[in-house]
Amino acid sequence: MLKIKNLSVKTNNIEILNNLNLHIKAGEIHVIMGTNGSGKSTLAKTIVGHPQFKASKGEILFEGQNILKLAPDKRARLGIFLSFQYPTEIPGVNNASFLRMAYNTHQKSQGHPALDPLEFEDLLQNKLKIANISEKYLDRAVNAGFSGGEKKKNEILQMAVLEPKLAILDEIDSGLDIDALKSVANSVNSLKNKNNAIILITHYQRILNYIKPDYVHVIHKGQIIKSGDKTLAHKLEKKGYEWLITNP
Amino acid sequence: MAHHKSIIIKKNIVKTLILTEKKDTDITYNITMQKNSKLTLINIKNNIKSTDHTNIILAENSSLNCIYISLPKETIENHIQVDLNGKNANCKLNSLSIVNKENKIINKTLINHNFSESTSDQLFKNILNDHSYSEFSGLIHIKRHAQKTKANQLNKNLLLSDTAKSIAKPQLKIQADNVKCAHGSSTGQINQDELFYLQSRGLTIKQAKTMLIMGFAKEIIDFITIKKVKKSLEKLL
Numbered sequence: 001m002l003k004i005k006n007l008s009v010k011t012n013n014i015e016i017l018n019n020l021n022l023h024i025k026a027g028e029i030h031v032i033m034g035t036n037g038s039g040k041s042t043l044a045k046t047i048v049g050h051p052q053f054k055a056s057k058g059e060i061l062f063e064g065q066n067i068l069k070l071a072p073d074k075r076a077r078l079g080i081f082l083s084f085q086y087p088t089e090i091p092g093v094n095n096a097s098f099l100r101m102a103y104n105t106h107q108k109s110q111g112h113p114a115l116d117p118l119e120f121e122d123l124l125q126n127k128l129k130i131a132n133i134s135e136k137y138l139d140r141a142v143n144a145g146f147s148g149g150e151k152k153k154n155e156i157l158q159m160a161v162l163e164p165k166l167a168i169l170d171e172i173d174s175g176l177d178i179d180a181l182k183s184v185a186n187s188v189n190s191l192k193n194k195n196n197a198i199i200l201i202t203h204y205q206r207i208l209n210y211i212k213p214d215y216v217h218v219i220h221k222g223q224i225i226k227s228g229d230k231t232l233a234h235k236l237e238k239k240g241y242e243w244l245i246t247n248p
Numbered sequence: 249m250a251h252h253k254s255i256i257i258k259k260n261i262v263k264t265l266i267l268t269e270k271k272d273t274d275i276t277y278n279i280t281m282q283k284n285s286k287l288t289l290i291n292i293k294n295n296i297k298s299t300d301h302t303n304i305i306l307a308e309n310s311s312l313n314c315i316y317i318s319l320p321k322e323t324i325e326n327h328i329q330v331d332l333n334g335k336n337a338n339c340k341l342n343s344l345s346i347v348n349k350e351n352k353i354i355n356k357t358l359i360n361h362n363f364s365e366s367t368s369d370q371l372f373k374n375i376l377n378d379h380s381y382s383e384f385s386g387l388i389h390i391k392r393h394a395q396k397t398k399a400n401q402l403n404k405n406l407l408l409s410d411t412a413k414s415i416a417k418p419q420l421k422i423q424a425d426n427v428k429c430a431h432g433s434s435t436g437q438i439n440q441d442e443l444f445y446l447q448s449r450g451l452t453i454k455q456a457k458t459m460l461i462m463g464f465a466k467e468i469i470d471f472i473t474i475k476k477v478k479k480s481l482e483k484l485l
Contacts, residue, residue: 092463
């Protein structure tokens with residue numbers, strides 16, 4: 001599904017990703033861990049086409065197509081989704097209208113009919129349950145004044161509505177209490193199937209008590225320095241990143 | 249030709265006036281609001297040029313809710329003077345202008361707090377495209393006896409082109425010592441983080457920009473509670 005080959009990314013002339021390689025198949029969950037500033041979020045933002053992060057070298061193939069020159073909205077319509085570490089607050093833009101427009105844009109690009117507000121409301125009921133978020137957030141402006149946990153649940157709601165092939169969850173666990181963490185993890189598990197893939201970016205092992213990854217990768221200085229299964233995350237939790245950085 | 253129109257809102261009366269001018273105008277409205285009266289004044293000007301003066305006097309316990317929507321052809325000037333002459337008189341002035349080409353919107357307000365415990369809230373928003381121009385000048389004058397006045401004034405401008413220009417002159421003149429006042433002005437372009445967020449969900453850049461511009465306008469449109477007017481306005485925009 002996703003093949004990242006020799007990817008280097010600079011922002012403000014500083015190299016953040018350096019020859020990074022990563023292959024992800026449909027049905028897999030990959031965890032990316034690493035210290036602050038190691039390049040985790042840069043990788044996420046580069047995949048979805050954030051204008052501040054431009055590849056200086058390498059390619060990103062999504063289902064065989066190099067997406068590096070595609071605008072962010074085109075990448076989204078191909079089925080790539082980023083759950084933001086800090087979801088943007090958008091005052092004045094109604095959450096339900098935004099969700100419906102996003103959904104219909106995806107429908108249209110796949111040659112499916114658009115849903116009117118009533119039809120979409122029906123579809124939303126089930127999605128609200130999956131994301132475990134109250135209906136009242138639909139009538140509010142996108143993320144405006146939401147708590148940290150509500151923002152993350154709203155990201156999951158968008159994921160549930162758009163059903164991406166590849167979902168990148170950037171620190172979906174940060175700022176969540178245990179109950180919210182469990183809820184978000186349950187939502188992610190129920191959205192997971194054999195046709196989609198997830199990249200889970202995190203600092204901590206604790207979310208892996210609920211979401212079982214197929215692979216764990218450690219990023220350091222813009223490169224993947226170690227890959228393994230979920231036991232790698234346990235080791236990191238015990239020994240810290242220093243252990244890996246000094247003994248790669 | 250300048251016209252004068254006098255309107256009296258009698259004691260305890262609740263009234264809504266919707267002024268939608270179809271032709272170029274040059275009118276002076278003199279509105280007197282008596283005790284305990286309520287007036288909603290909706291003024292919609294679409295594709296006309298006009299210079300209007302609206303003078304409104306509020307007595308004790310009266311409340312005024314003004315909404316100005318302006319889409320100028322050449323220039324629209326709205327001159328609004330409000331005199332709060334009694335205790336608990338309060339006024340809200342909300343305005344949305346959408347200006348294209350080389351057209352201009354000029355909003356000038358003068359709020360006189362002449363009596364104690366009155367309130368005023370002003371929000372003037374402008375969406376400016378092409379070579380358009382906006383000017384907001386607002387003076388809040390709190391007289392010596394107008395203790396416990398609350399007054400707010402805010403002007404926000406959204407610039408959609410590098411060649412649009414906006415000028416803000418918010419002014420306060422305070423002669424009482426126990427008042428709460430705030431005023432400010434902000435001018436900016438479409439927020440790039442917001443734009444990227446919407447795009448990352450599949451909205452085209454055009455859809456995303458439209459959504460953000462409508463979001464900016466919505467705050468004012470939402471003050472209109474008459475469904476029919478609100479709908480026709482949303483269509484117009």
